[in-house]
Amino acid sequence: MNEQGPAEAGTPLAELELSPPVWLGDDVTIRDVAGAMTRTGASAVMIGTGPAIVTEHDIVRAVASGDPPGAPARQAATPEALKIGRSASAIEALGTMLREGIRHLVVVDAGGKPCGVVSLRAAAAAVFGQVDARPGSRVCASRSAWTSEEMRRCRCA
16 A cells, blocks of 8 residues: 555555565574564565575474474575566566465565565555455455455355
């Protein structure tokens, strides 16, 4: 969302309210990354100079496979995060994430320097945020305020 109201599908990422990247060193542990996520509310953290990216999903997968909290975060990370330029649109970011089966993209400036991370959720909100779906329509973006009957008619329940 931008200051003028809901973003549109063609809105450049530079106009979205992206959080600055949370960036940690190469030697951090899974516990360090989880702590940084908790403190900042970030769902992804960049580590090292690559940058590699560690997401909430990566943390869950590492813990589920038995990695101790003190294990190096690099072993749970995606070594080369996919990047997208700040001038790319929200719909380009959404399409890239869906095509690649990922939930985060590192946003880079014109010089290639990371300046933010866009999540699948943020890109989808920018693309679909203006949808004013009604029961019976094909798109049910505003369903949280609907009654259960409206949800059933929309087939979003």
